[in-house]
Amino acid sequence: MTGVAALPGTATLAEIGEQAVIATLTAGLPPAADVLVGPGDDGAVLEVAGPLVTSLDVLVENVHFKLGWSDPADIGRKAVAVNVADLEAMGARATAVVLGFSAPPHLQLRFVRELTAGLHAECAAAGVSLVGGDVTRSRDLTLSVTVLGGLEGRPPVLRSGARPGDVVALRGRTGWAAAGLAVLSRGFRSPRAVVEAQRVPQVPYGEGAAAAQAGATAMVDVSDGLLADLGHVASASGVVVDLRRDAFEVPEPLQAVSAATGADPYDLLLTGGEDHALAATFAAGAVPEGWRVVGEVRAVGPDAGAGVLVDGRTWPAAAGFDHFGAAR
Amino acid sequence: MTGVAALPGTATLAEIGEQAVIATLTAGLPPAADVLVGPGDDGAVLEVAGPLVTSLDVLVENVHFKLGWSDPADIGRKAVAVNVADLEAMGARATAVVLGFSAPPHLQLRFVRELTAGLHAECAAAGVSLVGGDVTRSRDLTLSVTVLGGLEGRPPVLRSGARPGDVVALRGRTGWAAAGLAVLSRGFRSPRAVVEAQRVPQVPYGEGAAAAQAGATAMVDVSDGLLADLGHVASASGVVVDLRRDAFEVPEPLQAVSAATGADPYDLLLTGGEDHALAATFAAGAVPEGWRVVGEVRAVGPDAGAGVLVDGRTWPAAAGFDHFGAAR
Structure with missing residues (x-):
């Protein structure tokens, strides 16, 4: 033309x-x-x-x-x-x-x-x-x-490969896009960093391949929220994923949004979607540089079926996003 | 689930x-x-x-x-x-x-x-x-x-490969889906065959690979109308595609629709889209069984630039479908 x-x-x-x-x-x-x-x-x-x-x-x-x-x-x-x-x-x-x-x-x-x-x-x-x-x-x-x-010769990293004893690690941000949505929904345009995160996710390009190379046993990108997406890993792998709340830091813009909206900042971090961080499981000691260990994988037992816990307990607001608005 | x-x-x-x-x-x-x-x-x-x-x-x-x-x-x-x-x-x-x-x-x-x-x-x-x-x-x-x-080891068949001296051949139907659209638009449901053609195209599965194997020099599927889609071949190849009107037969349902709507049945055959027939060019003698030869490829000359003709002349209603409604 x-x-x-x-x-x-x-x-x-x-x-x-x-x-x-x-x-x-x-x-x-x-x-x-x-x-x-x-x-x-x-x-x-x-x-x-x-x-x-x-x-x-x-x-x-x-x-x-x-x-x-x-x-x-x-x-x-x-x-x-x-x-x-x-x-x-x-x-x-x-x-x-x-x-x-x-x-x-x-x-x-x-x-x-x-x-x-x-x-x-x-x-x-x-x-x-x-x-x-x-x-x-x-x-x-x-x-x-x-x-x-x-795949550059590697096997694909599926949701089903997490094993008891693995650690859970995170690369990239969570809660930022959800904080941006909360701000925009209320008619505000700041903090600018979370508004930008809602507009365009910062995907850690190349880190998925690096994680696979390091031996990641299971991996997802966080589109619906960390608890919801790790829930897919837990159920596909038949394991319990137990996160440690104190492994997360609340970044300054999320603190600001939480203070302004009255939301629990950990709700943003654990259930906010659309940031497209990568969450993966690794054998302990195999976690690549730049990834933050946020929990561990355990076998299902009499106390807990396949699913995601935070500090050993169910997170109260652990619902993901449903496109058709169905309750979960 | x-x-x-x-x-x-x-x-x-x-x-x-x-x-x-x-x-x-x-x-x-x-x-x-x-x-x-x-x-x-x-x-x-x-x-x-x-x-x-x-x-x-x-x-x-x-x-x-x-x-x-x-x-x-x-x-x-x-x-x-x-x-x-x-x-x-x-x-x-x-x-x-x-x-x-x-x-x-x-x-x-x-x-x-x-x-x-x-x-x-x-x-x-x-x-x-x-x-x-x-x-x-x-x-x-x-x-x-x-x-x-x-591609099963073959090179792809592009729009740009038609050469003067090639013949143009067609596999599958044209005009049926357009006839069905004309019927449905007027609130009718028959002839049933054209209504069904509008609902679901009969794509000649496997015939594209067979044409490639037979040495097709250029190929398109007819989504916008035969003249429009062969127009892409003509301009990509820098040739004149000249179709012979009498190479086409008007099938009975198209005759019926033309009679009922006052349309020229050859308009349906030559400009009707959505049947997804295959149109290809071959060296003369290389046309596979089941394909109908409908024209030939000529070099551009002082009388005609790259484009599609019917019996040596421009077809009066040779406009394709534009998705945004722009005039062509």
Whole structure:
């Protein structure tokens, strides 16, 4: 598509048409040695070595982001980040993403340009190539991202591999995005750090592969909240995960939000989702640098079935996020 | 998830929750040797040989289907079919799909069950495994499907490979889905064959790989209309594609729809989209059995630039479908 750069930013998608939207989303993509066929044909062709790991996430306007809270660039970045985090949690190295872009016809080109800038920036940060996708009309802006990657010769790190005696460790932040949501929901824009965390998660890129290399026995990314996501590990592994409350420090912005909202800061840390930290289990002594040990894995027993405890007890507010609003 | 089969079909997604929706969508999936890790972890792991081919399609309620026109099973089938067609058009063999399922909370479980039946049936017909995905809330039912496959040692068949002297051949139907749309739009339900074609395309599974094996020089699937999609081949290859009107037969249901609506049946055949036939170019004499030769490839010249002609002339109504409604 020639000339798309010359179109005015105020032009709507209805005015410029589908091909110009595709041209905007794919303009200036850097070449990558493993991308044999990029955007523009019926499919993309990638060089992959060994087993392929894939995951898909859909981000829907007013469900995963709000246009009033996030800049277009934030939305583009978040769509890539949350998806690559899933591959990190498999111990894989992400190499490519495929994008479904659905938007209302009245959206302006400048919005797509800014979203594209964020999308491309996060792809660069994560080391992945945008290789293709689909563009379609919709009522609500919706981004569907599929990520592809490889295991570099290692076995995948599943949720089911945690063993009694392992330690539980965390890489990345929890509670920040939830604190940001609490702030934004009340109409505030600060503390700025948690608002930014809600807009774009800081995924610890490369740390999933490093954890796999170090021998992680099980791993998840924290999308629904630490207790909820470790609950998946506990039930898939048939173990008790027991966290130590005093292993967590309450960072200053979370203290501020807790003080302002009356929330327990540990509720934020333990049940807040959307930060996409990595939580993994390791044999004691095998925890890689930069990970914080926050608990241990125990066998189920007469006192406790498979599940997550904090200091040996059930955490009172341990509910994850349900997309359809069902009680858990 | 135990017990999801026992839930009443009238229960809403809000009542049963996200995990029950996932359990419904993935219940009873057949095992597949190349699926090393299926649904239920952070990502799926697949065995792939050689370069990977991937494509993504998003189907949005009231854009790609209407709930009043299609059964839930049709929608599930269509989502897989249109996507696998893209891999066929690359000459690839599809092996797996990843699903993004976005639906309103008031949707009933029985709808998901019926959609799942169609989804699984079409996966079986196409020879692909459903390996994972994402479930989320949305206002409009939206299915995002990413297909993955391999090339079985062949190079991909691109849009850019058509050469002067090649012939153009077609495998599958055109005009049927458009005729069905014309009928449904007027409030009718017959001829039944075209209505069914609008609901679920009949993708010629395996014929893309067969065409590649036979030496197809370029290929597309016909999603936007034969003239529009061959237009992509013509411009990517820098050639003139000249179709012969009398190479097409007007099937009986298309005659009936044309007679009832006053449309030119050749408009349906040449510009109707959504049947996902395969259109390819071959060296003369290399056309595989079952394909219909409908035209030839010529060099651009002083009389004609890269593009598609019918009997040497521009077809008057040669506009494809634009998702944002832009004029072409």
